[in-house]
Amino acid sequence: MLEKINLEHILFLDIETVPEEESFLNLPEEKQLLWEEKTRYQCREEFTAAEFYERAGIWAEFGKIICISVGHFKLKESKRSFRTTTFHGNEKQLLQDFSALLNSHFNKPEHMLCAHNGKEFDFPYIARRMIINDIPIPQKLHLSGKKPWEVPHLDTLELWKFGDYKHFTSLKLLTNILEIPSPKNDINGSEVRKCYYNNEIPRIITYCEKDVIAIAQIVLKFRRESLLSAEEIISV
Template sequence: MNFNNILFLDIETVSQYETYNHLPEDWRELWDLKAGLLLRNKEADTPETIYDRAGIYAEFGKIICISCGYIQGTKEDRKLVLKSFCGDDEYRILTDFADMLQKWSGDTDKFLCAHNGKEFDYPYICRRMIINGIAIPEALKITGKKPWEVRHLDTLELWKFGDYKSFTSLKLLAKTLGIPSPKDDIDGSMVNSVYWNEKDIDRIAIYCQKDVITLAQVLLRFHCESFIKQENISIKYVQQQN
């Protein structure tokens, strides 16, 4: 595998509105219907108490950060370069990411890689692009393509080896493979609160970048390759979209 032809990515999402009470009436009714399906046999919760989970659904959430990384060099000289698109303006985040992706994937020998990307990151990005009226880049399209024409890698799927009974988090997988955990500050369940209550987008971007670093290290470990040294990891820049 040519690791230099892979774009590693991770996204962070939050609810479109700060709290359940901020929802417009028509959206509140729609969330209540959605929540009703999620709350079957869970009498202790209500649509309001689980609203902080709205961000994982593209219809009720939005993307506030996309972090990407690509590898340069080979073997012991490998370097990982990171870049993030983040902020409050989802349209600009997606537009700039789409432009970058279109330029990066100029030939057919390029791959995307994410953890649980086929179930979450890739479709979420595509859905939010459609909602925002943005053309989906060729690298993200799967409609009409044969399975071997879709260049989407998923470290969760690779780790399953055909076993579909369970979910393995990136944190658990990293620990299993002897890779330092990316979860040394916040975790996914805290992103909504950090965004709406603390307004700390930089903290979220750093968290997202750590996931991308871990993702790249995991894929290298899958192929019995040495890890990228910490001193060879650089952040090109974080692009705030406000």
């Protein structure tokens, strides 16, 4: 099945998220109470709500998207390239720009979105933040009423699970065992928040785009095709 998909029809993507405020104390009092209620089970007695707030970026209700990196293949005769770009800056604007890309260039029935753990994280997170920012959800993220086989999403984690719903494999581990160059050679996910609030946005963009490239490489590996070389990767 995967081998039959035209690579040019897939938009590969990854998002980076952070807590909506730099500090728990910056939240309005009502939001602080809601955070305490939301995370009471996770915190237990090990962390205070304020200490646990550094992880708030993983919840769309308490976090925000700071960049969306995308990549797509261009196939021309025997030449192959993979182009990446990143939407970043103001969250509402980057979501509008990403939505415009989907609506104008990836809106056909054959087009698909692909991410690692995208079905559990990236896709629903983007949709939720679009609702919060009063942005119409693009058709490719609108799943209401669709049957599972009608959902235009690929997930490299799901592909690796082979139906085993108990299994989780990180992108870093999967690239390692498949002998794909690791995307994690500068920062990791736990450092994104610190980099963002230190205004180190270029590092985050590079990190996010490398993840997109790694996801594309995994798909190539599943298809038993040669991996992308450095010369085939173009950042625009």
